[in-house]
Amino acid sequence: MASSILINTPSSSKNPKHLKNGTTDEYEVTIATLPKQNGWVNENLVKYHDTWFNSTTLKGVMLAQDHFVARPTDIFLATFPKCGTTWLKALAFTIVNRNRYDFSDHPLLTKNPQALFPFLEIFSLRDHENEDELEISSSPRLFSIHTPYPHLPESVRSWASACRIVYVVRDPKDVFVSSWYHMKKIRSKELPQLTIEECFKMFCEGVYQFGPYWDHVLGFWNASMQSLDKVLILTYEDLKKNPIDSAKKMAKHLGHPFSVDEEKNGIVEETVKLCSFDNLSNLEVNKTGVTKIASFRYYENHVFFRKGSVGDWQTHLTPEMVEKINEISKQKFRGTGFTAYVSP
Numbered sequence: 001m002a003s004s005i006l007i008n009t010p011s012s013s014k015n016p017k018h019l020k021n022g023t024t025d026e027y028e029v030t031i032a033t034l035p036k037q038n039g040w041v042n043e044n045l046v047k048y049h050d051t052w053f054n055s056t057t058l059k060g061v062m063l064a065q066d067h068f069v070a071r072p073t074d075i076f077l078a079t080f081p082k083c084g085t086t087w088l089k090a091l092a093f094t095i096v097n098r099n100r101y102d103f104s105d106h107p108l109l110t111k112n113p114q115a116l117f118p119f120l121e122i123f124s125l126r127d128h129e130n131e132d133e134l135e136i137s138s139s140p141r142l143f144s145i146h147t148p149y150p151h152l153p154e155s156v157r158s159w160a161s162a163c164r165i166v167y168v169v170r171d172p173k174d175v176f177v178s179s180w181y182h183m184k185k186i187r188s189k190e191l192p193q194l195t196i197e198e199c200f201k202m203f204c205e206g207v208y209q210f211g212p213y214w215d216h217v218l219g220f221w222n223a224s225m226q227s228l229d230k231v232l233i234l235t236y237e238d239l240k241k242n243p244i245d246s247a248k249k250m251a252k253h254l255g256h257p258f259s260v261d262e263e264k265n266g267i268v269e270e271t272v273k274l275c276s277f278d279n280l281s282n283l284e285v286n287k288t289g290v291t292k293i294a295s296f297r298y299y300e301n302h303v304f305f306r307k308g309s310v311g312d313w314q315t316h317l318t319p320e321m322v323e324k325i326n327e328i329s330k331q332k333f334r335g336t337g338f339t340a341y342v343s344p
Contacts, residue, residue, distance in 0.1 A: 027062045031055050037207055040183040040199060042191070045207065051148050052211050060121040061147050068124060070155040072162035073139035075254055076120070080216045081146055081209060082178040083170040084236045089113040089144055090275040092166065095251045096140060103270050109283060113275075117142040140254075146210045149219030159227055164254055167220040170236035171341050172213050173313035173325050176203050180316075200321055204328060214332035221338045235340055240310050243272045 031046055039045035044055045053061065077092050079085045090113040094106070101107060107116060120143040145152070155161055180199055187193070206212025224231035232253040239246045247268055251257050258268050273279060313322070326343045333342050 027059045030062070031058055040179070040194065040202065040208060041187050045209065049151070050212075050215065051151065052207055052209060054209055056125070057121050057209070060123075060125040061151055063124040064120055064147075064153050065151065068120065068153045068155065070153065070161055070163045071139060071141060073141070073255075074156075074163040075140050075142045076145050076152075076156060076163065076165045077142065078145045078147075078149075078165055078167040078220060080169070080175065080211075080213055082175050082182060084168045084239065085144060085146075086113045086280070087239070087275065087277065088166065088168050089116060089142075090280060091247060091250060091271070092142060092254065093117065094271050094275055095247065096142065096254060096256050098256075098267065098271065103274055106274060108274060108280065113280070117144065119144045119146065121145065121147055148210060148216050149223050157223070159230065161230075163230075165220070165223075165231045166234065166250055166253060167224070167231060168234050168236055168239065169217050169220075169340065171310070171313070172329060173317060173322065174236075174310065175213060176200065176325070177313045177316045179203070179208065196316075200317075200324075204324060214328065217338065218332070218336060221336065225337065237310050237340075243276070244268055247272050 031048075034046040034048055037045050037047070037052070039052070039054070042054065045052045046055050046058060047053075048058055048061075075092065075096065077085075077088050079088060090108055093113065093116045094101075094108065123143065149157065156163060156165075176199075180196055183194070183199065202208060203211070203213070206215070210216060220231060221233060224233045232249065234246055234249065248258060262268065317325075329341050330343065333339065
C-alpha cells in the first residue's frame with residue numbers, strides 16, 4: 001500500500017517573501033547540531049529546547065520566532081497533533097466567516113478544512129502566491145499551530161498583543177491511538193514498520209513531533225491561567241459532548257459571538273452540523289480529494305479522518321499501557337491545576 005503522502009520533496013531554502021531579507025542557512029546549521037532520533041513518520045526528528053521537531057518544521061518555527069509579526073486581530077488554533085485539529089479548523093473558519101458564506105454553498109463542502117488556512121510553521125517556510133494573498137487579506141487572519149507555547153513568536157505570546165488563541169486538548173490515551181493509526185497511513189513504506197509497542201514507548205518518552213504531549217498541554221494551560229482573555233482551553237471530550245456550548249464559547253472568545261437572533265434561527269446548530277465529523281468525513285472531497293499542506297507535501301484527505309470518537313483507547317491499550325500513561329499524567333500534571341486526565 002502506498003503512503004498517503006503523495007509528494008515529499010525538499011523545500012526551498014530561500015527566505016519567504018513575507019519575511020525580512022536574509023538566509024535560512026543559519027537555521028539549517030543550528031538544526032544540524034541538534035540531538036537526533038528516528039521518529040514515527042520519518043527519520044529526522046531533532047530535539048530543540050526539550051521539544052522534538054521534524055527538522056523542516058523546526059526551521060519554520062525558527063523563522064516564525066525571528067520574523068513573524070502578529071496582528072491584533074489574528075486568531076491561532078492550537079493543538080497537539082491528533083487532538084481535533086481538522087474539526088477545530090472547520091469550526092473556527094465557519095464561525096468567523098459565517099456572514100460571508102451560505103451553508104448551502106460553503107467552502108467546506110468542496111475543500112478539506114486543512115486547506116482553508118495554514119499552519120504557522122508551514123506558512124513561515126512557503127514562498128508563493130498564497131502567502132501574498134494571506135498577507136493582504138482582510139482581518140482576521142486564521143492560523144493553525146502545533147508549536148508548543150514557549151516556542152511561539154513573541155508577538156503571539158506577548159500579553160500586550162490582542163491576538164486570540166484557542167487550544168484543544170485530548171485524553172493522551174486517545175491521542176496515542178489516533179497517532180498510531182495516522183502514522184500507519186503516512187509513514188513511508190520504504191522505512192521499517194513500527195509496532196504499537198515501539199510507538200507507545202516513544203510517546204511516553206516524549207519522542208513525537210512537537211512532543212512531549214504533557215509539556216505541550218502545560219505550556220498552553222499555564223498561559224491560559226495567566227490570561228483567560230487570551231487563551232481559551234477546550235477539551236476534545238467537551239466538544240463531543242456539548243458541541244453547541246463549545247461553539248458558543250469559541251465564538252465569544254474569538255470576538256465573533258452569536259447574536260440572540262442567530263441562536264433563535266438555529267445558526268449555531270447549523271454551524272455544528274456542517275462541521276461535524278459525520279458530515280465532513282462523508283463529503284466526497286474528504287473521501288477522494290487531496291490537500292496541499294506545504295509546497296513540498298500533499299496529503300490524501302481521508303488521512304485526516306478515522307473515528308473522531310472518545311475512549312477508543314479502551315479497545316487498543318493493555319492494562320499496563322493504561323497504567324503507564326495515567327501515571328505519567330498524574331506526575332506531570334500534579335500541582336498545576338490541570339485535572340482533566342488525572343485519575344484519582
